[in-house]
Amino acid sequence: MTKRVIDAQNGPVILVGHxxxxxxxxxxGTDPNVVGLVYxxxxxxxxxxxxxxxxxxxxxxxPAPPILPPQDGFLLLDREKFPASFAGDVKPETAEFMAASQxxxxxxxxxxxxxxxxxxxxxxxxxxxxxxxxxxxxxxRSMSKRAGSKVVEVKASHSVFLSHPESVASIIEQAAAGSxxxx
Numbered sequence: 001m002t003k004r005v006i007d008a009q010n011g012p013v014i015l016v017g018h019x020x021x022x023x024x025x026x027x028x029g030t031d032p033n034v035v036g037l038v039y040x041x042x043x044x045x046x047x048x049x050x051x052x053x054x055x056x057x058x059x060x061x062x063p064a065p066p067i068l069p070p071q072d073g074f075l076l077l078d079r080e081k082f083p084a085s086f087a088g089d090v091k092p093e094t095a096e097f098m099a100a101s102q103x104x105x106x107x108x109x110x111x112x113x114x115x116x117x118x119x120x121x122x123x124x125x126x127x128x129x130x131x132x133x134x135x136x137x138x139x140x141r142s143m144s145k146r147a148g149s150k151v152v153e154v155k156a157s158h159s160v161f162l163s164h165p166e167s168v169a170s171i172i173e174q175a176a177a178g179s180x181x182x183x
Contacts, residue, residue: 029118
């Protein structure tokens with residue numbers, strides 16, 4: 001699906017991924033039309049890594065994402081724990097709506113490994129959220145450092161795209177401007 005979207009563009013692409021979307025960005029970003037990668041509190045995976053392996057190897061004391069046991073090959077987050085874990089700085093009614101309307105994701109997505117990490121050859125930017133209870137900030141810092149990303153930190157939850165949309169837009173603009181030389 002991501003390849004279709006990239007192929008449909010008439011010019012260079014900045015690929016942006018949030019959370020699990022970072023795994024997609026890490027793999028799909030090798031496409032020649034992609035000139036920059038943006039990770040929004042996301043999994044910037046290396047070759048052989050999956051979201052599942054990163055969650056299993058979380059730093060000591062890191063909050064565990066409230067992932068419920070799989071049902072029919074799909075995962076959801078616990079609705080009761082969702083607001084505090086995923087959207088701690090979002091209006092309570094918005095966080096409750098997000099919890100109630102979440103889309104299940106497949107075990108294949110959780111366990112799919114990256115085979116060719118795009119950040120090894122493409123410039124990257126990373127928005128670290130310091131109040132994240134899904135991907136620990138230290139894990140975000142480690143992944144962004146390993147990827148050589150230009151980093152911006154924001155005091156925000158995992159739902160930074162709702163609580164601080166200007167920060168998300170700003171880092172994407174920085175990536176577009178910074179990747180201009182590659183175009």
